[in-house]
Amino acid sequence: MKAATLLLALTLVLAGCATSRYQHANDFTPVALADIHKLPEPEPKTEPRSSMGNPRSYQVFGKEYQVMDSADNYKERGIASWYGMKFHGHRTSNGEIYDVYQFTAAHKTLPLPSYVRVTRVDNGQSIIVRVNDRGPFHEGRIIDLSYAAAVKLGINKMGTAQVEVEIVKPPHAHSVRWVQVSALSDAAAARRLQESLQRSLAPMTWPVNISTQDGGTGLHKVRIGPVPEGEDLNAVIERLNQLNIRQPLLLAAHQLN
Known part of the structure; x- marks a missing residue:
């Protein structure tokens, strides 16, 4: 249903044992919030580059990824997915705690944290999210959204959607x-x-x-x-x-x- 998003520190060492880190073996849908559409989107700002989650390169499942030195002018089209309760309450790649009810996302190579606009190609609906995690490590998918972001974009029941991801605010060059x-x-x-x-x-x-x-x-x-x-x-x-x-x-x- 959703692309597996792994914490960077875990995937570098224990990519084959991801389920041991979480209290749930499989991902599942969070409890719906009635007012989730009223939650404010994050305000883009230039933050220091995270001390964690920004190596020059890393490997997951035998594939190597190069983290961008700069995200200036980044724009890409591809498939968005989302991840839920299996990861809720656990640390993201930059050390923060993943909250399914915040507007965050995972990306394989953007410097953390970056603010991006995610726009559905089919209807033009868009949302701002803060990228603080690594993933999705699933062929053809370019971004993994939090549950709240998926709901606001209307893709929580679809599971995936074609989107355009564009940088709004990259982090500073230094941590x-x-x-x-x-x-x-x-x-x-x-x-x-x-x-x-x-x-x-x-x-x-x-x-x-x-x-x-x-x-x-x-x-x-x-x-x-x-x-x-x-x-x-x-x-x-x-x-x-x-x-x-x-x-x-x-x-x-x-x-x-």
Whole structure:
């Protein structure tokens, strides 16, 4: 019914054992939402390139795929399919959690995350989706839509449809990380560390923030970022080493909490 969409990290190592990752051996249709057509489509924006899910190339079922360096001017026609509850609640290729009721999609080679417009060829109906996963690994299919996107395009019962996929907003060329320096129970100590780090990092201008959970009663996590990976991130880590802060925790966007 639907093309199998596998998480990139899994397919690189365990492509032959995909069902072991999920609580359901087979995909199935989610519970319908009465107001699904009222759900807002994502607003396209240029995001940092995901730290996960964007290798230069990867293999699935013996076939190699090359991830695009740039998605500028991308447009393609082909078959769209959709994927459902087997994957709901599990991580997508860029580390986010797949939600069948969000307007997302899987694509084999677009850089993650990209925003694309998917238009049905037969009636011109279109939708904006955010591509955050890899797939569909099924011959002839170019994009796998979330259940919500399939419903809004009217292809959830058909299973597949001929579509045109066009880039709206590709990601930045670089990915970013947050550098977590400490997690403190004392809010005042966290603020002092935040202020000290901001002074010590000058003339670098990366923000030093405090993230606190549980209404302010949990740990106060002192983080630097977002910092582009590469020379900028290396410079931050080197400066922290000079301050005798060794092996800070490097976080991607999906790991922030």
